[in-house]
Amino acid sequence: MITLRNIVKNYDGKKESSRAVDGLDLVINKGEFVALLGPSGCGKTTTLMMLAGLLKPTSGEIYFGDRLVNHVEPKDRNIGMVFQSYALYPHLTVRDNIAFPLRERKMPKAQAYERAKEMSKIVQIDHLLDRKPSQLSGGQQQRVAMARALAKDPEILLLDEPMSNLDARLKLDVRDEIRKLQRELGVTTIIVTHDQEEALAISDRVAILNGGKIQQYAPPEELFSQPVNLFVASFLGNPPMNLIDGVVQEDKGVQAIVTSGFEFRIPEARKLEAKHIGKPVKLGIRPHDLMLTDGSDPNAIAMKVDLVEHLGSGKLVKVMDAEQKMQSTIRFVTDNEAPVRHGDTIQMKIREDKFHIFDMTEDGHNLMQFR
Amino acid sequence: MTTSTLKKALAHTYMTLLTLPIIAMIVWYFLAATMNFTTGEFSLDNFSFFTEPVEYSGIKLPLIWPIVLNTIVYSLMIVAIEVGISVPTAYAFSRLDFKGKGAALKFLFLMRSFPGITLIIATFFILVKMGLVNTYLGVMLVATTGSLPGLVYIMKGFFDEVPWDIEWAAMVDGTTRFGAFKKVLVPYVLSGIGAISVFAFLGAYGEWFLFKLLIFNDDMLTLAGYLAKLVTKENQIVNYGLITAIGLFYTLPVVVFYIFTQKMFMKVNMGGAKQS
Incomplete structure (x- = not known):
């Protein structure tokens, strides 16, 4: 188990302007696969470097199990790490690259080479053992880096954007392989990435970071369906969530969010507390949670189609309100059969259980209680 | 085609002319070391420093x-x-x-x-x-x-x-x-x-x-x-x-x-x- 407790990292000593990580708490269970996800500059790589011991936290504690490792050298932490650039040793062959960490542990050469061969078989590069890194393709280099990181049977595997230099197709394969390998070996793994699809696909839990703080730390489906705040909601999802400015109003016990283009009645089961009435909010709806309907539906909202994009598996439709009073367009996804054309006026509705309301008076937290 | 050949020829002539003095110097250098200029004959007299101290x-x-x-x-x-x-x-x-x-x-x-x-x-x-x-x-x-x-x-x-x-x-x-x-x-x-x-x-x-x-x-x-x-x-x-x-x-x-x-x-x- 890895525990990070109130970690702060300033790159320039006491200067707060250089703060990269700002009071981070994180618990990672043994054998778990955790992703640190966030935009660039959010502190995710800094956090990984502190786990590796390459950077020291300014304050806070890092525990591996019960052991405080703040001042333990990287070499004594028993970690394997794959870098974004793979960081293979260019002067050594693939065999020597994989055997390097073992040789550093004073393992006899023959035994280290034996183990290197074993590892190379697992990642399917055993035919390349005598090559130099410069003679390998990007995908092969990535495998060598994985083999090197895993050769010493580490307690913790750290992956720093390991797939960002691979092409899209290869990424999918490598992703599955990493996941499979991690399950087989049961090694606690932490991956840093800015690719949300990758993070959601590969990990047991994802920590979303922004501004050096954890915004939400949860399994992928929970992040997606129950974002705790505006940042998580807008960061996750492609196409992104529709966020529409509005004000909460109450009329005869019925709450509604009034936007410049339409009025959305909040279902009885999800009524907000009275203190939010009259306050600005953002209504968040994922493009998949808007549906076409017909005019007889009491909840139907009339919209004008601005643009239709074909996604292959469906259509991405951008709509404006009929009078074009709203500042932003709304995106939603329909199937290919839906008769939607540019310039049409359509009726759509919001799935009653699939919307979010973010409080805009404070930090943008999600007002919906998920029970 | 002809202009490019001409250009090439010009470039080569130019390069040769520029290099000639350097080549001449090197040739002269070797000649000065290995030739007796009064008689114009090849000689290795100058290399006697290999076997005896220099004195002149x-x-x-x-x-x-x-x-x-x-x-x-x-x-x-x-x-x-x-x-x-x-x-x-x-x-x-x-x-x-x-x-x-x-x-x-x-x-x-x-x-x-x-x-x-x-x-x-x-x-x-x-x-x-x-x-x-x-x-x-x-x-x-x-x-x-x-x-x-x-x-x-x-x-x-x-x-x-x-x-x-x-x-x-x-x-x-x-x-x-x-x-x-x-x-x-x-x-x-x-x-x-x-x-x-x-x-x-x-x-x-x-x-x-x-x-x-x-x-x-x-x-x-x-x-x-x-x-x-x-x-x-x-x-x-x-x-x-x-x-x-x-x-x-x-x-x-x-x-x-x-x-x-x-x-x-x-x-x-x-x-x-x-x-x-």
């Missing part, structure tokens, strides 16, 4: 072989000292944070562009006070001090190009910081170390001024100083044949060496190339 118009110089030995020992020692100091120093400048780093770097740069010759009188007095005049130690101290800033600067450039990832990877893989330096960074910048070794060697091999200034015994000279002695007496009749012959003997090893190492020089910039 009042100059007496010792036999050349001990001088050759001096040159080799001196040059190799200079290479060892300068490389041994500049590589770790450059690493520190490139990778470590320490107080006064910026100022020290600026000072290095200043030293590099400062004409050392202007300090020579002060240097001489200091060496006299320290009792290091007419010793190899004195010469080496002054020579290394003069060339280190440049070498450190070049070497720093090589270390700057090594990605941090590689060093970190080594440390995660079980090395100490010094272990990472020794096992990963030094091999990574090997071509740079080769380059500064060659610079250091050529600098030492060609050093004559310090020997002229600080060494008074002719048998302690190196080849460059030896050669310098031949041409620096006043009012003498210069023996061109002898000078070119010794000059040839002095230059040939460097030329051969250069032919073998130039590939490495060409590769110098590959040191920091990305792997992908």
Whole structure:
């Protein structure tokens, strides 16, 4: 188990302007696969470097199990790490690259080479053992880096954007392989990435970071369906969530969010507390949670189609309100059969259980209680 | 088609004409060493310095072989000292944070562009006070001090190009910081170390001024100083044949060496190339 407790990292000593990580708490269970996800500059790589011991936290504690490792050298932490650039040793062959960490542990050469061969078989590069890194393709280099990181049977595997230099197709394969390998070996793994699809696909839990703080730390489906705040909601999802400015109003016990283009009645089961009435909010709806309907539906909202994009598996439709009073367009996804054309006026509705309301008076937290 | 041929022909003529004087000089150089100009015959008389001490118009110089030995020992020692100091120093400048780093770097740069010759009188007095005049130690101290800033600067450039990832990877893989330096960074910048070794060697091999200034015994000279002695007496009749012959003997090893190492020089910039 890895525990990070109130970690702060300033790159320039006491200067707060250089703060990269700002009071981070994180618990990672043994054998778990955790992703640190966030935009660039959010502190995710800094956090990984502190786990590796390459950077020291300014304050806070890092525990591996019960052991405080703040001042333990990287070499004594028993970690394997794959870098974004793979960081293979260019002067050594693939065999020597994989055997390097073992040789550093004073393992006899023959035994280290034996183990290197074993590892190379697992990642399917055993035919390349005598090559130099410069003679390998990007995908092969990535495998060598994985083999090197895993050769010493580490307690913790750290992956720093390991797939960002691979092409899209290869990424999918490598992703599955990493996941499979991690399950087989049961090694606690932490991956840093800015690719949300990758993070959601590969990990047991994802920590979303922004501004050096954890915004939400949860399994992928929970992040997606129950974002705790505006940042998580807008960061996750492609196409992104529709966020529409509005004000909460109450009329005869019925709450509604009034936007410049339409009025959305909040279902009885999800009524907000009275203190939010009259306050600005953002209504968040994922493009998949808007549906076409017909005019007889009491909840139907009339919209004008601005643009239709074909996604292959469906259509991405951008709509404006009929009078074009709203500042932003709304995106939603329909199937290919839906008769939607540019310039049409359509009726759509919001799935009653699939919307979010973010409080805009404070930090943008999600007002919906998920029970 | 015809214009391009014409252009090519013009370019080739131009290049040939420009190169001719250089070729002529080299040919003349060989001829001067191996021909008796009064009779116009081939002769190796000028190369008698191989077997006997040089002596003409009042100059007496010792036999050349001990001088050759001096040159080799001196040059190799200079290479060892300068490389041994500049590589770790450059690493520190490139990778470590320490107080006064910026100022020290600026000072290095200043030293590099400062004409050392202007300090020579002060240097001489200091060496006299320290009792290091007419010793190899004195010469080496002054020579290394003069060339280190440049070498450190070049070497720093090589270390700057090594990605941090590689060093970190080594440390995660079980090395100490010094272990990472020794096992990963030094091999990574090997071509740079080769380059500064060659610079250091050529600098030492060609050093004559310090020997002229600080060494008074002719048998302690190196080849460059030896050669310098031949041409620096006043009012003498210069023996061109002898000078070119010794000059040839002095230059040939460097030329051969250069032919073998130039590939490495060409590769110098590959040191920091990305792997992908």
